[in-house]
Every structure is written in C-alpha cells, then in structure tokens.
Amino acid sequence: MRVFISADLEGISGVVHAEHTRRDGREHDLARRLMTAEVNAAIEGALAGGAGEVVVNDSHGTMRNLLPDLLHPKAQLITGSPKPLSMMEGIDDGAYCCAMFVGYHARMGQPGVLSHTYHGAVVREVRLNGRAMGETGINAALAGYFGVPVTLVTGDDRVCREAADLIPGIVTAPVKHARTRFSARCLHPQAACALIRARAEEAVRAKVEPLVLAQPVTLELSFLHSGQAEAVAGLPGVEMLDPVTVSFTGDMLQTFRVLRALLTLAASV
Ligand SMILES: [Zn+2]
Known part of the structure; x- marks a missing residue:
C-alpha cells in the first residue's frame, strides 16, 4: 500500500x-x-x-x-x-x-x-461545478x-x-x-x-470514496480585483462572467492546470 x-x-x-x-x-x-x-x-x-x-x-x-x-x-x-x-x-x-x-x-x-x-493576494473564490472549494x-x-x-x-x-x-x-x-x-x-x-x-x-x-466531480468540470474563478481578470481575459477557453470572474470548462486535470496558469498570470499584475 x-x-x-x-x-x-x-x-x-x-x-x-x-x-x-x-x-x-x-x-x-x-x-x-x-x-x-x-x-x-x-x-x-x-x-x-x-x-x-x-x-x-x-x-x-x-x-x-x-x-x-x-x-x-x-x-x-x-x-x-x-x-x-x-x-x-x-x-x-x-x-x-x-x-x-x-x-x-x-x-x-x-x-x-x-x-x-x-494565492491570498489573487483569489476571492474558486467554484467547481458551482460549489465553492x-x-x-x-x-x-x-x-x-x-x-x-x-x-x-x-x-x-x-x-x-x-x-x-x-x-x-x-x-x-x-x-x-x-x-x-x-x-x-x-x-x-x-x-x-x-x-x-x-x-x-x-x-x-478508512472507507472513503474518491471525490469525483461530474465531467466536464466548470471552474469559476473570482479574483480580488478586475485587473487580475483582465490579465487572463481573451485566453482560449477562458470566458469573462463579470469584471472579476472568469470561467473555464474541461476535465479535472485540464481544469486544475488551467487554474494554476490563470493564477500565475493574474499574480503578475
Ligand atoms: Zn495552502
């Protein structure tokens, strides 16, 4: 094991x-x-x-x-x-x-x-399939x-x-x-x-089931300010939902890697 x-x-x-x-x-x-x-x-x-x-x-x-x-x-x-x-x-x-x-x-x-x-200076909230996580x-x-x-x-x-x-x-x-x-x-x-x-x-x-989210997974990412959302706006697959929130949909591995990349870009402003 x-x-x-x-x-x-x-x-x-x-x-x-x-x-x-x-x-x-x-x-x-x-x-x-x-x-x-x-x-x-x-x-x-x-x-x-x-x-x-x-x-x-x-x-x-x-x-x-x-x-x-x-x-x-x-x-x-x-x-x-x-x-x-x-x-x-x-x-x-x-x-x-x-x-x-x-x-x-x-x-x-x-x-x-x-x-x-x-990232405490970047992320207000992350939602996966509508649930804050x-x-x-x-x-x-x-x-x-x-x-x-x-x-x-x-x-x-x-x-x-x-x-x-x-x-x-x-x-x-x-x-x-x-x-x-x-x-x-x-x-x-x-x-x-x-x-x-x-x-x-x-x-x-312990008998615990893996946490498997329904695919595809929709990520909604709210930043602390609009400049951070603007830093990632227009990237392929990234949609603006409001001035501080973007979304992305993919399988969980893609979603995780895109989240990491979005945070790195947003942290640069
Ligand atoms: Zn931590």
Whole structure:
C-alpha cells in the first residue's frame, strides 16, 4: 500500500502568522521544524496502519520547507517548485491507496487561521461545478480524478469541518482551534503529533470514496480585483462572467492546470 501526503504549512499547530509562513519570516525555521514533525507523525501513523511506502509532496510556497535530514527515513520527499501538479505533484504516479493532507487551512473567505485559496493576494473564490472549494476540495477533486480518496486532513478546526462537509467519512485531526484569522488555541506540538499519528493510522483503513466531480468540470474563478481578470481575459477557453470572474470548462486535470496558469498570470499584475 502506497500513501501520498501533501503537506502545507498554515495548518500546523503553532503557526498563525506570515512570520511563520514566508520564506524570510523570522519564525519560518521554527515553523519548518514543526511542519516536519507533524508530517513525520502522519508517516508513522500510515506505516503503523499498514502502508508499505509513503511519498510526501512539499506543498507550501517555495515547496522547500520540509527538512530532508529530519524527515522519517522510510518516506520519500518531492521537494522544489515549480512542478506541474503543484500541491498534488506525484498523485498521477498510480497505485496510491489514499492521500493525506497535513497542515491544510480553510478556504479564502472563511474565518480559519491564515485562510486563503492558493494565492491570498489573487483569489476571492474558486467554484467547481458551482460549489465553492478551497485547496482541500480542489486537490481532493484532482486526487479523485486519479481514483485516489483523501482519507485524512489535519489543520485547524475550520479546515477539518470544511473537509468533513465535502468528503463523507474523512478522518480529521484538528491540531488547533481558530480564534481569529491570525490567532489560535493550539495543541502542544507533541500532542498534535500524537493526534495525527493516531488519526493517520485510522485513515489508512478508512472507507472513503474518491471525490469525483461530474465531467466536464466548470471552474469559476473570482479574483480580488478586475485587473487580475483582465490579465487572463481573451485566453482560449477562458470566458469573462463579470469584471472579476472568469470561467473555464474541461476535465479535472485540464481544469486544475488551467487554474494554476490563470493564477500565475493574474499574480503578475
Ligand atoms: Zn495552502
């Protein structure tokens, strides 16, 4: 059994501020250490639950956050950026029994810790087939396209609720409770790791269906301002719905890759 882990940073216990998440943040190295420990806890749980192989994809910012020398020796690490499937790079390799999302956060517009959807300075909302989705939903839908169920989400209580609303039967590990977008009541790092280890072991065996969206998938992407929509207007297959919203329709893999490209273009203005 092979397990895929996508690891983000905003949902790690103790992380609440850009000083933790930005490359040049003064508390970034601390956050990287905490992130590595939580990912190790998920790996330990997956192995205890019967996984023979674990591949971890570093999914935050530079995608060079996890500390390779401190990572569990039985796991393999996909590190670096850019990569075609971004936060889900490697999910198309085949033969994964399940995927786990560690350190995830709520979508933009929700009151979770450091909530955003892919790019906090670009995205107001993403809808797939009419349903608002954050990184949890979008990435789970891509995993679903490849037949892989997401069985575990860890992060604050808000992202855990978001995941449970979307994916029946998903196992969650709330390692902190959001007070505001920039504050939280956090489990001690050791308690957070113990919770993740236990829930990951359970998640390997959890009966969860892959999140498969009806094809073709329609993406509606609302930007923060009209200049960002103007930056992508007129591209083949991209339709303007209103001054800040564009749409695209394709299969889930095309839709995911077009979304990534639209965000990169829109972020350039
Ligand atoms: Zn993220």
